[in-house]
Amino acid sequence: MTESNLLTLDLGPIAHGGHTVARHDGRVIFVRHGVPGEVVRVRLTENEESAKFWRGDVAEVLEPSEHRVPHFWEPADALAHRDPVGGAEFGHISLPFQRELKARVFAEQLTRLGGLNAEENNFPQVQFALGREDGLGWRTRMSYSVDPEGRLAMSGFRSNKLTAISQMPLAHPAIEATGLYGVDYTGIDRVEAAVSSKDDATVLILLAEARPGAAKRVARQLPEGVNVAAFSQSGGSAADGRGALQAIAGRSWLSEEVLGEEFRITGEGFWQVHRAAAATLSERVLELAKPQPGEQIADLYAGAGLFSLPLARAVGQEGRVFSIEGAPGTHADAKKNLRGISQATVIRGRVERVLRQVARDAALDAVVLDPPRAGIDKSVAAELASSAVQRICYVSCDPASFARDVSRLTARGYELAHVEIHDLYPHTHHMESVALFVRR
Known part of the structure; x- marks a missing residue:
């Protein structure tokens, strides 16, 4: 390592993706393994002169933050390893401050990409922090x-x-x-x-x-x-x-x-990672979506039927739940998990195409969706608007794609009525949110 690879930097605000933002000679540098407000020595990992921004890792802390703690896992500690492993990039930050940083990122994304004012909308802090007090042992x-x-x-x-x-x-x-x-x-x-x-x-x-x-x-x-x-x-x-x-x-x-219901999940099938996440998210979805007997509800990106099954119980035999999933293995799990539930229809296919068909044949009262990290695309947002469904309960694992989808849905006649953040991924920059949109 030559001296030109090291810079002394003041770390600025937190950014989405687990970085802090620093500047050097007018250039933005995204720095991992730091804490906002610290003065550090940064080892540059990407510093092409033609690049719009550089990247780097903290190599030495000159003025530590009061929120810095010893990392719990040496292989992920940038101060101990030149190439720290991923999966615990916030392990050097106290848990309460991790959650404050996640709330800042969430508000910044909703303001910048969602077109909403953070102060006026009173975006939430992390409302639900699950698991052990040390934030360990949660990954299933x-x-x-x-x-x-x-x-x-x-x-x-x-x-x-x-x-x-x-x-x-x-x-x-x-x-x-x-x-x-x-x-x-x-x-x-x-x-x-x-x-x-x-x-x-x-x-x-x-x-x-x-x-x-x-x-x-x-x-x-x-x-x-x-x-x-x-x-x-x-x-x-x-x-x-x-x-x-x-x-x-x-x-x-x-x-x-989960909530008294049995689910079968194949080794390749999707399931929530945090040991308490499935139950917590199911409870929050039921609370926000408020399924009523006799209603017709579409569960998009339904996976193995985690939300479809309790929704089907709630609407009763007079109602209908359409469980829609594209992945073949996970769809097969959903078919097994919803077998014998007459009011549940399990469909495999591209979400926007199946939603278009379902919305044409049924008057949907509500939609629940839990898309992958990329969020929904424009065609799904358009189909939701065309269906004129009154309530949309949106579960998201990425604040950036969620904020973009807030913009898409509000532009199509929906209002973000409620949103909450869950810390389902302690010691990482990831977070989960659950939101309710209502038709204006």
């Missing part, structure tokens, strides 16, 4: 790379360098207790671990097999009682480029329980 889903020596590994932000790890403090204790870090994963390209949030804490290990037979060898190294499933990285369908999921030891799915 983990994804790992495998390094050339066959060890579980993770990479840093915008980096391909793999760092072998022997623990992940944010992971559910049941995942950590399997001993999966001591296994030789040679012949495996990627490893995913999932645990049921039910009391039995059943663990499923999903292996992306790069070499035939590797999954069975790995399964023999894991303790008895751990379920193992695998798919081949080659020989898959044209749609997904992978082979079918096969159980190697035990079963290839997990059982979840």
